[in-house]
Amino acid sequence: DTEVTQTPKHLVMGMTNKKSLKCEQHMGHRAMYWYKQKAKKPPELMFVYSYEKLSINESVPSRFSPECPNSSLLNLHLHALQPEDSALYLCASSPLDRVEGNEQYFGPGTRLTVT
Amino acid sequence: RKEVEQDPGPFNVPEGATVAFNCTYSNSASQSFFWYRQDCRKEPKLLMSVYSSGNEDGRFTAQLNRASQYISLLIRDSKLSDSATYLCVVNGQTGANNLFFGTGTRLTVIP
Numbered sequence: 438d439t440e441v442t443q444t445p446k447h448l449v450m451g452m453t454n455k456k457s458l459k460c461e462q463h464m465g466h467r468a469m470y471w472y473k474q475k476a477k478k479p480p481e482l483m484f485v486y487s488y489e490k491l492s493i494n495e496s497v498p499s500r501f502s503p504e505c506p507n508s509s510l511l512n513l514h515l516h517a518l519q520p521e522d523s524a525l526y527l528c529a530s531s532p533l534d535r536v537e538g539n540e541q542y543f544g545p546g547t548r549l550t551v552t
Numbered sequence: 553r554k555e556v557e558q559d560p561g562p563f564n565v566p567e568g569a570t571v572a573f574n575c576t577y578s579n580s581a582s583q584s585f586f587w588y589r590q591d592c593r594k595e596p597k598l599l600m601s602v603y604s605s606g607n608e609d610g611r612f613t614a615q616l617n618r619a620s621q622y623i624s625l626l627i628r629d630s631k632l633s634d635s636a637t638y639l640c641v642v643n644g645q646t647g648a649n650n651l652f653f654g655t656g657t658r659l660t661v662i663p
Contacts, residue, residue: 487649527596540584545594548593
């Protein structure tokens with residue numbers, strides 16, 4: 438099983454709403470990631486969790502709040518978003534037990550629209 | 553200077569053609585290199601890792617030149633299904649698990 442799953446597939450939310458994006462993997466990977474991707478641009482890293490601890494936060498605004506309840510799950514809590522936050526939000530995972538490689542596997546993404 | 557730079561494309565090639573994509577990276581300490589493909593409105597999918605000795609997977613060949621900090625991807629006998637955006641991706645130093653993505657090269661294979 439090399440699958441990363443994400444829910445929901447699509448999300449429309451108002452600027453005052455609170456919502457959460459969910460990500461799950463069962464590959465035994467110990468690193469999980471959130472990326473944001475705008476149209477015709479490459480993915481931009483937001484957060485990295487290694488062994489369930491936040492290891493990288495790429496200066497993301499506090500209206501995005503990540504959470505890693507266990508090694509298989511990763512959430513992204515959203516609150517008071519702006520229309521410019523509309524994008525495809527991608528989750529990825531990778532093993533941490535390799536010196537080389539450490540390929541990341543992406544989920545299908547959540548397409549978020551903020552109105 | 554960007555961490556990873558790619559040919560901007562687009563590349564429009566006929567079926568059966570051979571096409572090559574190039575990529576350069578700025579951090580000489582980078583240790584891991586990958587090519588991903590991304591279809592429109594889909595997630596990036598790992599195409600292949602790039603090893604120092606070069607590697608081949610069917611119609612796809614990847615090369616790494618550490619001295620020039622240059623990575624390439626060659627696609628032989630292009631198929632319509634190869635149409636996608638190809639992303640050159642480079643890891644940071646050993647142990648760092650943040651990836652740097654190139655802006656991608658759009659390939660369209662024409663019947």
